[in-house]
Amino acid sequence: MTVNRPSDPAAHERLYRSLRSRIMLGELPPGKALTLRGIAREYHLSMTPARETVRRLVAEGALTLSASGRVTTPALSDDRIEELAALRALIEPELAARALPRAHFALIDRLAQMNARIADAVENHDAVGYIRCNLEFHRMLYLRAQAPAMLAMLETIWLQLGPTMRALYGRVKRNEPPRHHRMILAALRAGDEPALRLAVRADVTHGLRHLTATD
Amino acid sequence: MTVNRPSDPAAHERLYRSLRSRIMLGELPPGKALTLRGIAREYHLSMTPARETVRRLVAEGALTLSASGRVTTPALSDDRIEELAALRALIEPELAARALPRAHFALIDRLAQMNARIADAVENHDAVGYIRCNLEFHRMLYLRAQAPAMLAMLETIWLQLGPTMRALYGRVKRNEPPRHHRMILAALRAGDEPALRLAVRADVTHGLRHLTATD
DNA sequence: TGGCTTGATCTGTGATCACATTTCGCGAAT
DNA sequence: ATTCGCGAAATGTGATCACAGATCAAGCCA
Numbered sequence: 474m475t476v477n478r479p480s481d482p483a484a485h486e487r488l489y490r491s492l493r494s495r496i497m498l499g500e501l502p503p504g505k506a507l508t509l510r511g512i513a514r515e516y517h518l519s520m521t522p523a524r525e526t527v528r529r530l531v532a533e534g535a536l537t538l539s540a541s542g543r544v545t546t547p548a549l550s551d552d553r554i555e556e557l558a559a560l561r562a563l564i565e566p567e568l569a570a571r572a573l574p575r576a577h578f579a580l581i582d583r584l585a586q587m588n589a590r591i592a593d594a595v596e597n598h599d600a601v602g603y604i605r606c607n608l609e610f611h612r613m614l615y616l617r618a619q620a621p622a623m624l625a626m627l628e629t630i631w632l633q634l635g636p637t638m639r640a641l642y643g644r645v646k647r648n649e650p651p652r653h654h655r656m657i658l659a660a661l662r663a664g665d666e667p668a669l670r671l672a673v674r675a676d677v678t679h680g681l682r683h684l685t686a687t688d
Numbered sequence: 689m690t691v692n693r694p695s696d697p698a699a700h701e702r703l704y705r706s707l708r709s710r711i712m713l714g715e716l717p718p719g720k721a722l723t724l725r726g727i728a729r730e731y732h733l734s735m736t737p738a739r740e741t742v743r744r745l746v747a748e749g750a751l752t753l754s755a756s757g758r759v760t761t762p763a764l765s766d767d768r769i770e771e772l773a774a775l776r777a778l779i780e781p782e783l784a785a786r787a788l789p790r791a792h793f794a795l796i797d798r799l800a801q802m803n804a805r806i807a808d809a810v811e812n813h814d815a816v817g818y819i820r821c822n823l824e825f826h827r828m829l830y831l832r833a834q835a836p837a838m839l840a841m842l843e844t845i846w847l848q849l850g851p852t853m854r855a856l857y858g859r860v861k862r863n864e865p866p867r868h869h870r871m872i873l874a875a876l877r878a879g880d881e882p883a884l885r886l887a888v889r890a891d892v893t894h895g896l897r898h899l900t901a902t903d
Numbered sequence: 904t905g906g907c908t909t910g911a912t913c914t915g916t917g918a919t920c921a922c923a924t925t926t927c928g929c930g931a932a933t
Numbered sequence: 934a935t936t937c938g939c940g941a942a943a944t945g946t947g948a949t950c951a952c953a954g955a956t957c958a959a960g961c962c963a
Contacts, residue, residue, distance in 0.1 A: 483757075483915090483916070483917095484916080484917070485916080485917085508943080508944065508945090509944075509945065510943080510944070510945095511944095518917080518918090519917055519918045519919070520917095520918085520919090520945090521916075521917050521918065521919090522916080522917065524740065524945085524946090525739065525740065525743045525916095528740045528743045528744050528747075529743050529744065529746075529747040530747075531744075532743075532744040532745075532747035532748055533747050533748075534837075534840070541924075541925055541926090541944085541945080542698075542924095542925090542944080542945045542946080543925085543926095543944075543945080544945095552834075553836075553837050556835050556836075556837040556838050557837055559782070559835075559838070560779070560837070560838060560841060563778045563779065563782060564775070564778065567774070567778060619767075620771050620774075621768075621771075622749075622768050622771040622772055622775070622848075623771050623774070623775060625749070626775060626841065626844070626845075629841070630841075633837075698945090698946070698947095699946080699947075700946080700947085723913080723914065723915090724914075724915065725913085725914070725915095726914095733947080733948090734947055734948045734949075735915090735947095735948085735949090736946075736947050736948065736949090737946080737947065739915085739916090740946095756914085756915080756954075756955055756956090757914075757915045757916080757954095757955090758914075758915080758955085758956095759915095
């Protein structure tokens with residue numbers, strides 16, 4: 474039954490976006506088991522769109538498929554976390570560098586505002602809000618790089634780290650002010666590419682260092 | 689009807705592997721239109737596994753979904769090719785460097801053999817064979833890096849370039865001996881990481897330079 | 904003759920069903 | 934009290950159907 478009203482981009486698409494967002498923001502803990510019928514029931518749909526959505530998310534590494542076809546949220550090993558962190562450390566400085574020549578003042582201003590919202594989330598111990606604003610900060614900058622393929626690949630990595638990030642930021646309650654983010658903003662204002670690459674790399678590796686350490 | 693004999697990893701899985709291989713090796717031209725019923729008929733299956741397979745390949749960027757849900761093999765723009773090439777140039781040297789300390793003689797020997805098979809494929813104007821052996825050469829090396837997440841990400845990029853690669857190597861009939869591959873082997877034998885990174889990067893960018901130039 | 908409408912066909916979408924397998928809990932035997 | 938086994942419930946898989954939108958080509962009108 475395809476209805477396709479103006480604001481109806483197919484049921485499985487809406488389901489996909491919703492689940493993807495929940496995973497990337499860390500609303501689901503690592504190792505959480507999901508079932509096709511459960512998802513379908515929750516969204517008042519049949520199994521078919523649920524299956525397509527799950528298949529898609531599995532392909533992106535956002536969900537893990539057991540040998541018997543059971544699907545769970547991934548519980549990453551330390552090695553895998555290190556790999557994903559290394560990939561972020563390779564790609565994000567490149568995206569930042571490509572965005573640098575296009576980063577006008579309005580963008581830097583909006584980045585600073587997002588930074589303030591991150592501080593708020595830290596203040597309120599709002600883990601999901603923290604993750605959301607942090608990702609939004611990075612995405613906002615990288616969008617300027619005009620490199621959709623790279624950004625898509627990077628978001629895939631964020632996706633895979635989603636549940637684990639939640640496990641981290643839910644545990645580490647220390648109020649961590651966005652220190653490296655201010656370094657990023659400073660490098661952007663100065664137009665200093667090497668400093669920007671360094672600051673981005675530091676921000677990425679800093680956040681993920683705790684993951685393998687505390688696990 | 690789930691049968692699951694020992695050698696029966698689900699129909700949609702076999703379908704997926706088959707289609708994925710055909711795409712990565714460039715057996716399908718860019719812009720080729722596919723239909724769920726067509727795929728299902730070709731493999732003597734129902735639409736259901738075809739749908740799951742297509743969904744998966746779309747998620748990996750191996751296939752493109754039009755607004756109306758039509759699925760085609762991707763016809764990449766020059767910008768997108770440049771991005772994917774840049775990603776390869778970021779990731780592959782890193783993987784090679786990680787493989788270097790684990791690259792014993794037997795591996796280098798097998799790489800040299802694969803190199804010979806590449807030369808054969810060039811001799812016989814066998815585009816698909818060329819692509820297959822070329823990818824096998826790189827994969828064999830990167831497997832030693834013990835970095836499955838990075839390798840998976842890289843294969844996704846290869847996938848996206850598949851149809852376009854075919855379009856290139858089918859056109860450029862010039863006998864291109866695996867020049868950079870010999871540089872890679874030399875760097876491996878010498879244990880010289882900087883030279884290895886450089887050689888790998890050169891191999892990647894060299895092959896893909898022609899793509900944007902001749903398009 | 905050329906552009907446009909209209910109808911048939913094609914294609915993706917979602918629901919539902921049958922079935923094999925896996926999983927889990929309850930109860931019995933040691 | 935622990936472990937083993939059995940049966941019921943749950944789960945993924947694949948097939949099939951109805952339906953709506955997209956596509957394409959033939960035919961009509963200007």
